[in-house]
Amino acid sequence: MSTPDEIRSFLTSRRARITPERAGVPVFGGARRVPGLRREEVAHLAGVSTDYYAKLERGRTRGASREVLDAIARALQLDDIEREHLLNLVDVTAAPHRRKPRPKTPAAATPGTQAVLDAITVPAIVQNARLDVVAANALGAALYPLPPKGAALFNAAAFQFLDRRARDFYIDFARAKRNAVALLHQAAGRDPFDDALIRLIGQLSTQSDEFRSLWASHDVIRYQRGTKRYRHPAVGDLEFGYESFDLTTEPGLTMLVYTVEPHSPTAERMAVLASWAKTPLDSPPHRAETS
Incomplete structure (x- = not known):
């Protein structure tokens, strides 16, 4: 899909989810042919003409000012991430001399980043915007079904949608898939010319x-942060908090660090997994009993 089509689809989908009541727009009766707000209602809320908003919604955004885009974001009640996504899409359609250069999505982490990972005593991984796991510490590698070194990178989205094992691995499987798609959408808006992402x-x-x-x-x-729950084939159900950190020294990479509640069932099962991760065996430990 071209960037103008992405802008059209994004703005249309955001407009459809806002009811007149939620936007504070008076409704005078009669059937409405479209879900959500009409174009003229968005235009009124944003302080632009209906024709101008319709042009923007068709993806013809060249020359649109930041003030106008911010006004449309407010009218559509976009959150900060959605607003950033809209600005990214518009930036891509800008004239070449105005377009912001995008750093290439890394496919590996530096030795320094790997050293930081190895110093962390809980599971930790580094992902790029395509959701490739480009580095992990020993516990992170034991947690995920990562391929052997030298093989193709483990991609979380491909695993979730194309690998039958994923259904058993993710306890919150539907949420994990929704989040993966939303993360890829955000990445595609930021860099629609990433060939590997397109593939x-x-x-x-x-x-x-x-x-x-x-x-x-x-x-x-x-x-950002949240909770992840997995059903590991060797040690059973695991529940983590997680924090994410964008690596400023390696743009395009994010470190995910998983935290464990002390004395919890997850802490006990992670002790078993940690023992396995330190042991040079080809087979995992026997599955721990779940309570």
């Missing part, structure tokens, strides 16, 4: 009906 989205779109359906929602998120 990944194309592969997932052609091989997964569910991915195509979720992609059409145009939701976007960014890693």
Whole structure:
């Protein structure tokens, strides 16, 4: 999909979710042919003409000022991440001399980043914007079904939508898939010319009906903090808090650090997994009993 089409689909989807009542727009009766707000209502809330907003919604955004885009973001009640996504999409359509250069998405972490990972005593991984795991410490590698060194990178989205093992691995499977698609959407808005990302989205779109359906929602998120729950094939159910850190020295990479509640069942099971991670064996430990 071209960037103008992405802008059109994104703005249309955001407009459809805002009811007149939520936007404070008076309704005078009569059937409404569209869900959410009409174009003229968004234009009125943003302080622009209906024709001008309609042009923007068709993806013809060249020359649109930051003030106008911010006004549209407020009218559509975009959150900070959605607003950033809109600005990224518009930036891509700008004239070449105005377009901000995008750093290439890294496919590996530096030795310094790996040393930091190895010093962390809880599971930790580094992902790029395509959701490739480019580095991990020993516990992070034991937690995820990572391929052996030298093989293709583990991609979380491809695993979730194309690998049957994922259904058993993610306890909150539906949420994990929604989040993966939203993260990829945000990455595609930031760098729609990333060839590897284009190939990944194309592969997932052609091989997964569910991915195509979720992609059409145009939701976007960014890693921050939260909770993740997994069902590990060797040690059973695990629940983590996590924090994310963008690596300023390696733009495009994010470190995810998983925290464990002391004396919890997860802490006990992670002790078993840690023992396995330190042991040079080819087979995992026997599955721990769950309570």
